[in-house]
Amino acid sequence: xxxxxxxxxxxxxxxxxxxxxxxxxxxxxxxxxxxxxxxxxxxxxxxxxxxxxxxxxxxxxxxxxxxxxxxxxxxxxxxxxxxxxxxxxxxxxxxxxxxxxxxxxxxxxxxxxxxxxxxxxxxxxxxxxxxxxxxxxxxxxxxxxxxxxxxxxxxxxxxxxxxxxxxxxxxxxxxxxxxxxxxxxxxxxxxxxxxxxxxxxxxxxxxxxxxxxxxxxxxxxxxxxxxxxxxxxxxxxxxxxxxxxxxxxxxxxxxxxxxxxxxxxxxxxxxxxxxxxxxxxxxxxxxxxxxxxxxxxxxxx
Amino acid sequence: xxxxxxxxxxxxxxxxxxxxxxxxxxxxxxxxxxxxxxxxxxxxxxxxxxxxxxxxxxxxxxxxxxxxxxxxxxxxxxxxxxxxxxxxxxxxxxxxxxxxxxxxxxxxxxxxxxxxxxxxxxxxxxxxxxxxxxxxxxxxxxxxxxxxxxxxxxxxxxxxxxxxxxxxxxxxxxxxxxxxxxxxxxxxxxxxxxxxxxxxxxxxxxxxxxxxxxxxxxxxxxxxxxxxxxxxxxxxxxxxxxxxxxxxxxxxxxxxxxxxxxxxxxxxxxxxxxxxxxxxxxxxxxxxxxxxxxxxxxxxxxxxxxxxxxxxxxxxxxxxxxxxxxxxxxxxxxxxxxxxxxxxxxxxxxxxxxxxxxxxxxxxxxxxxxxxxxxxxxxxxxxxxxxxxxxxxxxxxxxxxxxxxxxxxxxxxxxxxxxxxxxxxxxxxxx
Numbered sequence: 001x002x003x004x005x006x007x008x009x010x011x012x013x014x015x016x017x018x019x020x021x022x023x024x025x026x027x028x029x030x031x032x033x034x035x036x037x038x039x040x041x042x043x044x045x046x047x048x049x050x051x052x053x054x055x056x057x058x059x060x061x062x063x064x065x066x067x068x069x070x071x072x073x074x075x076x077x078x079x080x081x082x083x084x085x086x087x088x089x090x091x092x093x094x095x096x097x098x099x100x101x102x103x104x105x106x107x108x109x110x111x112x113x114x115x116x117x118x119x120x121x122x123x124x125x126x127x128x129x130x131x132x133x134x135x136x137x138x139x140x141x142x143x144x145x146x147x148x149x150x151x152x153x154x155x156x157x158x159x160x161x162x163x164x165x166x167x168x169x170x171x172x173x174x175x176x177x178x179x180x181x182x183x184x185x186x187x188x189x190x191x192x193x194x195x196x197x198x199x200x201x202x203x204x205x206x207x208x209x210x211x212x213x214x215x216x217x218x219x220x221x222x223x224x225x226x227x228x229x230x231x232x233x234x235x236x237x238x239x240x241x242x243x244x245x246x247x248x249x250x251x252x253x254x255x256x257x258x259x260x261x262x263x264x265x266x267x268x269x270x271x272x273x274x275x276x277x278x279x280x281x282x283x284x285x286x287x288x289x290x291x292x293x294x295x296x297x298x299x300x301x
Numbered sequence: 302x303x304x305x306x307x308x309x310x311x312x313x314x315x316x317x318x319x320x321x322x323x324x325x326x327x328x329x330x331x332x333x334x335x336x337x338x339x340x341x342x343x344x345x346x347x348x349x350x351x352x353x354x355x356x357x358x359x360x361x362x363x364x365x366x367x368x369x370x371x372x373x374x375x376x377x378x379x380x381x382x383x384x385x386x387x388x389x390x391x392x393x394x395x396x397x398x399x400x401x402x403x404x405x406x407x408x409x410x411x412x413x414x415x416x417x418x419x420x421x422x423x424x425x426x427x428x429x430x431x432x433x434x435x436x437x438x439x440x441x442x443x444x445x446x447x448x449x450x451x452x453x454x455x456x457x458x459x460x461x462x463x464x465x466x467x468x469x470x471x472x473x474x475x476x477x478x479x480x481x482x483x484x485x486x487x488x489x490x491x492x493x494x495x496x497x498x499x500x501x502x503x504x505x506x507x508x509x510x511x512x513x514x515x516x517x518x519x520x521x522x523x524x525x526x527x528x529x530x531x532x533x534x535x536x537x538x539x540x541x542x543x544x545x546x547x548x549x550x551x552x553x554x555x556x557x558x559x560x561x562x563x564x565x566x567x568x569x570x571x572x573x574x575x576x577x578x579x580x581x582x583x584x585x586x587x588x589x590x591x592x593x594x595x596x597x598x599x600x601x602x603x604x605x606x607x608x609x610x611x612x613x614x615x616x617x618x619x620x621x622x623x624x625x626x627x628x629x630x631x632x633x634x635x636x637x638x639x640x641x642x643x644x645x646x647x648x649x650x651x652x653x654x655x656x657x658x659x660x661x662x663x664x665x666x667x668x669x670x671x672x673x674x675x676x677x678x679x680x681x682x683x684x685x686x687x688x689x690x691x692x693x694x695x696x697x698x699x700x701x702x703x704x705x706x707x708x709x710x711x712x713x714x715x716x717x718x719x720x721x722x723x724x725x726x727x728x729x730x731x732x
Binding site: 052070071130133134138141157158160161162247249266268 | 551556695702728
């Protein structure tokens with residue numbers, strides 16, 4: 001009797017400990033379940049259905065996927081998003097690493113420059129859009145005024161041209177991103193042991209060699225993080241494009257996320273919208289998985 | 302460890318992408334009105350509306366109605382304009398969650414009607430012997446022989462002009478019987494100056510409606526196409542005027558986010574085809590001392606061979622939820638709101654009612670701040686709906702807006718874009 005009670009008490013103690021543990025994660029878990037897991041599963045189900053938001057939901061098989069791949073706007077949106085992503089990632093890495101290297105030097109007003117460069121990242125995207133719409137204005141915008149000043153007689157039409165609209169958006173996006181990723185690179189730079197540079201200097205390595213042989217390899221974990229975040233964020237880009245061009249002119253800057261939005265909230269076709277969302281999910285998931293696979297080769301320590 | 306992280310990342314991705322798309326789709330069911338009164342007792346009607354603080358006429362009408370019908374109480378459910386149509390759909394799906402249906406995007410009326418959510422009003426109208434001739438767009442809400450909604454509020458395009466610019470250029474004010482060709486010529490005469498002092502004879506806003514509406518004005522074609530060749534002359538006119546500098550350049554307007562109101566209110570534009578809602582904006586601005594433009598209104602120019610007074614517009618209707626328990630009472634309200642008293646309340650707040658007779662236009666014209674001669678200018682012989690009552694209207698409209706910009710920035714020749722519009726319209730409509 002005595003023994004049994006003791007045993008029971010022991011069991012319930014573990015259970016109680018577990019329950020306490022679960023109760024700590026419960027709020028988060030409920031939030032995740034209600035606001036993420038259920039909607040995602042619902043979206044998955046919807047991608048195989050026809051639904052306009054108020055009539056009955058009908059099973060559609062893979063019809064939505066067939067339809068969106070037949071839709072030239074969707075196919076274009078994939079390429080446009082990829083184009084936007086590749087160059088955003090490339091230029092953001094160059095710009096943020098460059099700035100980090102510069103601001104890692106002992107220069108005057110270093111703190112000021114660091115905060116100033118970080119500022120675009122915290123600025124409201126609405127304000128950024130308004131300012132850059134004016135900056136990129138084809139007729140009297142400061143950027144084209146400058147281009148004319150340095151002798152380019154026929155500067156691009158930027159957001160008013162189907163060719164230049166994505167480069168224009170890339171410029172704005174890189175400008176917005178670089179401050180944040182500069183901070184990450186700065187942290188990475190400060191983690192590099194100075195004695196390595198001293199040793200290299202003794203061996204007669206010049207600045208360029210020191211960068212390629214020490215800084216760049218040792219920054220690879222930072223670069224890995226930066227590239228991954230940039231790829232994910234660029235594929236999902238919505239607010240900036242929606243505010244600056246609303247996908248235009250024509251559909252030349254319509255990204256996948258805006259296609260999803262348009263299908264859901266303009267065409268009221270939740271089925272096609274969810275199908276496109278699933279494809280975007282798949283693309284981003286595959287890219288992320290690929291990056292993790294490649295991590296071993298890319299990251300040096 | 303790495304696998305676990307991968308999973309976390311994957312879940313994170315799912316979240317961000319789909320959560321927003323979905324949340325709007327699964328709105329919660331509305332609370333039922335507390336009052337489910339029996340016959341003869343006080344009845345509460347649920348009436349979903351959008352942005353009631355900016356649409357004060359609603360409150361005016363409800364107060365007037367409740368004073369006349371002490372046994373009926375109207376419970377306004379205020380929703381933000383952007384969420385309104387979603388919310389309304391949810392309420393209608395819930396059965397009798399609302400009694401009076403105020404259809405913001407009138408082109409979605411058939412979707413509701415198709416689902417059997419809108420009461421056929423024919424018998425109510427006949428019983429009360431309402432003269433439906435006086436209502437703008439009345440027949441547009443008659444679907445398959447059923448009057449599913451009743452016109453309440455209306456807006457249509459007219460031509461605004463700046464009298465001072467006309468006087469300075471020694472050009473006669475626009476008449477109420479002008480063709481688009483004549484308008485184009487007039488704009489040339491009114492254009493003057495350079496740089497910051499430039500005055501434009503005309504102004505076409507960046508909405509595709511401000512070119513395409515003139516093409517559907519004759520009532521022969523609609524924006525549903527799918528053959529869009531009928532729009533060509535109007536695009537040619539717009540590009541011609543843009544090249545000649547008699548209207549502002551589309552790219553400048555678009556990239557500069559320029560709203561149509563400011564150029565006109567700053568006196569840099571001589572004529573502006575715009576909706577009747579702009580009168581209210583002009584009066585408000587003038588009262589606030591932010592514009593001193595000496596403005597006038599003329600009837601919208603019309604295509605060659607079309608009767609003067611034909612214009613383009615849209616009408617917002619009221620309807621009864623087919624599942625409502627208080628249809629008779631809901632009809633009483635609709636009758637009141639769309640009738641003489643309700644219309645007068647709209648006019649009082651500077652809105653154009655769908656119910657119109659001689660006194661209505663005179664009352665609008667007599668409002669303080671309205672220019673002389675408005676009553677004549679506001680007279681219409683026919684109003685074509687800018688977006689036909691069709692479930693695909695919104696989607697087609699989005700497509701047209703995309704293609705419109707390609708013509709206006711001269712990325713592609715007009716013919717190519719019109720063909721492209723046709724192909725996409727067929728795809729959207731499954732033709």
